[in-house]
Amino acid sequence: MGSFNDKVYEVVREIPYGRVTTYGAVARAIGQPRKALFVGFAMHSSADPDDPPCHRVVYKDGRVFENEDGSPSLQKLLLEAEGVPFVDDTHVDLDACLWHRVLTDEIGRPTDIDWEREMAEDQ
DNA sequence: ATTTTGACGGCAC
DNA sequence: CGTGCCGCCAAAA
Numbered sequence: 001m002g003s004f005n006d007k008v009y010e011v012v013r014e015i016p017y018g019r020v021t022t023y024g025a026v027a028r029a030i031g032q033p034r035k036a037l038f039v040g041f042a043m044h045s046s047a048d049p050d051d052p053p054c055h056r057v058v059y060k061d062g063r064v065f066e067n068e069d070g071s072p073s074l075q076k077l078l079l080e081a082e083g084v085p086f087v088d089d090t091h092v093d094l095d096a097c098l099w100h101r102v103l104t105d106e107i108g109r110p111t112d113i114d115w116e117r118e119m120a121e122d123q
Numbered sequence: 124a125t126t127t128t129g130a131c132g133g134c135a136c
Numbered sequence: 137c138g139t140g141c142c143g144c145c146a147a148a149a
Contacts, residue, residue, distance in 0.1 A: 004146070023131055034144050036131040041146080044130050057130080065130045075130080127149080136139085 004035070008042045012052035018082045019099035020092055022060045055079055062091040 007030040015021055023043075024036040043054040055078040058064050065075050080086070085093040 027131085032145095034132095035146080037129060037144070038131085038146060040130040041128090042130095045147095054130080059130085060132060073130090125149105128147090129145105131144090133142090135141085 004030075004032075004038060005042045005045075008039050009046075009052040012043075012054065012057060015053060015056040015099055018084060019097050020056045020058050020079065020084060020094070021099050023057055024060050025100055026057060049074060049078065053078075058092055058094075062087065062094040064090060064092060066090060 008026055011026050011029045022036075023039040024033070026039045027033050027036040039057065043052075043057055046052060046054050049055065055064075055075040058075075064079065065073050067073050076090075079092060085096050087093045
């Protein structure tokens, strides 16, 4: 309870279906911006692929984890299954699907608020 | 107590 | 576009 991993899982569970966020963003969301690496460690050590949805956490440049043998990782398969757009074999399209609990202004990308508005305008 | 290990990120080339 | 190095620090050994 209240452990680092639990805080990480709380944030990760907030990521909406079809959206992604980054390890660093999760670290900042729990007030510990220097621990992006441990966010990754928490994801790796999680047993259940659905709770938390570890596959929705990617590198800051949109790259997703790849298996050492080159086969498609579970993360990539799950993201594709959710309809998350990829710009190439290993990178998701952050401009289209990045979600941030607070703001993404700091890294120059649309906020979740911007995204909601775009969705509304498309209707 | 000390060492090793990272599903990171930033910056320098 | 990549490659490498360094700083970060919790957990496991």
